[in-house]
Amino acid sequence: METTETNxxxxxxxxxxxxxxxxxxxxxxxxxxxxxxxxxxxxxxxxGKTTLLKLILGLLTPSRGTVKIKGKTPAxxxxxxxxxxxxxxxxxxxxxxxxxxxxxGKYDPGKRxxxxxxxxxxxxxxxxxxxxxMADYAGRKITDLSGGQRQRVLIARALVxxxxxxxxxxxxxxxxxKGQNDFFSLLKxxxxxxxxxxxxxxxxIVSSYxxxxxxxxxxxxxxxxxxxxxxxxxxYYSCSVEEVCPVEHVIRGVQIKPALEVEQNx
Numbered sequence: 001m002e003t004t005e006t007n008x009x010x011x012x013x014x015x016x017x018x019x020x021x022x023x024x025x026x027x028x029x030x031x032x033x034x035x036x037x038x039x040x041x042x043x044x045x046x047x048g049k050t051t052l053l054k055l056i057l058g059l060l061t062p063s064r065g066t067v068k069i070k071g072k073t074p075a076x077x078x079x080x081x082x083x084x085x086x087x088x089x090x091x092x093x094x095x096x097x098x099x100x101x102x103x104x105g106k107y108d109p110g111k112r113x114x115x116x117x118x119x120x121x122x123x124x125x126x127x128x129x130x131x132x133x134m135a136d137y138a139g140r141k142i143t144d145l146s147g148g149q150r151q152r153v154l155i156a157r158a159l160v161x162x163x164x165x166x167x168x169x170x171x172x173x174x175x176x177x178k179g180q181n182d183f184f185s186l187l188k189x190x191x192x193x194x195x196x197x198x199x200x201x202x203x204x205i206v207s208s209y210x211x212x213x214x215x216x217x218x219x220x221x222x223x224x225x226x227x228x229x230x231x232x233x234x235x236y237y238s239c240s241v242e243e244v245c246p247v248e249h250v251i252r253g254v255q256i257k258p259a260l261e262v263e264q265n266x
Contacts, residue, residue, distance in 0.1 A: 008035050009070075010080065010165050010195050011056060016065035018051060025051050029065070029220045035164070038191045040210035041199045047217035049199045053169055056197070057083060069165075082158030082194075084151070084168040098145065098153045099138040102128055105157040128156040132186070148179040152186070166190065168198040184209045 011033035018026040026048045033039055041049050054060040055067050058074025069077040082105075102125040129135045132152040142150060151171055158166060168187075172180040180202055187196055188209050198210075213223045 009033065009068075010035055010037075011197070012066075012068040012071075013056075014066050014068075016055070016067065017063050018048075018055065018060065019063045020051075024218070026055075026216075026220075027218050031214060031220060031222060033165070033195060033197055035195055036191070038187070038196045038209065038211040039198070039214055040212070041197065041214045041216055042201070043216040049216050050169065052216055052220075053167065053197075053199055057081060057167065079161060080164050082155075082161055082163030082166045084154045084158050084166065084171055086170045086173055094142070096142050097139050098129060098134060098142060098156075099125055101142055101153050102156045102160055105160040125156070125160050128160040129153070131159065132156050146179075147174045148182060151175070151183060155186075155190075163194070165195045165197060168196070168200075170199055170201070172200065172202050 009032050011031065013029055013031040016026060016029035017024070029052065041052065043049050051060065055062060056069070056074065058067075058069075067074060069080050071077075074081070099122070103121060105128075106121045106125070126135060126138060129138055132155055134149065134152050134156060137145065137149065137153075142153065145153065155166070166187075172183050175183060184202075187198070190196065211224075215221045215223065
């Protein structure tokens with residue numbers, strides 16, 4: 001069967017293993033992220049979520065197996081991905097404006113005069129800020145913005161490269177409950193045009209916004225539907241490296257869509 005555009009894979013991970021200092025961090029990982037997906041990666045601390053993210057971004061190389069971004073290695077197709085990191089370790093005293101931060105997304109080490117802010121770059125940066133309701137804050141110092149506003153600026157920095165996939169690592173770690181809800185509502189709007197992959201612990205939010213879940217703890221179990229929040233949280237905290245992921249039982253218990261494949265590691 002010919003693959004349609006809406007179901008074409010942006011991320012394809014096959015038989016992935018990753019070792020660090022001789023220790024097995026990820027084992028037999030298989031994951032397909034199609035165009036239009038909103039996938040949440042969850043799992044306990046130390047389970048390999050951030051490592052998986054770095055492999056997708058091309059910051060790490062698989063010990064075995066493959067990671068493909070639209071059929072190419074991440075290093076050869078980096079422009080497809082827009083990355084929003086955690087903000088917890090950012091130096092907020094750095095004297096940069098919101099516009100300066102977004103323009104950093106235009107940085108290209110392969111080009112001469114890579115820091116020359118051309119008119120086109122500034123226009124695209126302003127358009128990205130406007131898309132996120134932050135155009136009026138373009139000249140404001142990043143240190144003067146709230147946590148939610150800073151996150152919107154970081155998303156604008158990712159969007160200015162016109163990516164197809166938006167990857168976010170614990171994006172709401174520094175936000176209060178209202179800020180988290182507002183942030184994920186924004187992601188839901190962006191998901192109309194972008195594929196989204198987010199690492200998060202915010203299960204109360206995930207159950208309302210994510211279309212599917214990848215539970216990672218050394219192995220990966222993929223679920224195409226989301227269960228009730230309370231049961232999801234209970235299963236999440238009991239997630240282990242067992243062959244059957246606890247989240248699967250929750251999803252099967254409340255699932256209303258027939259014949260869904262909910263696990264890759266049979």
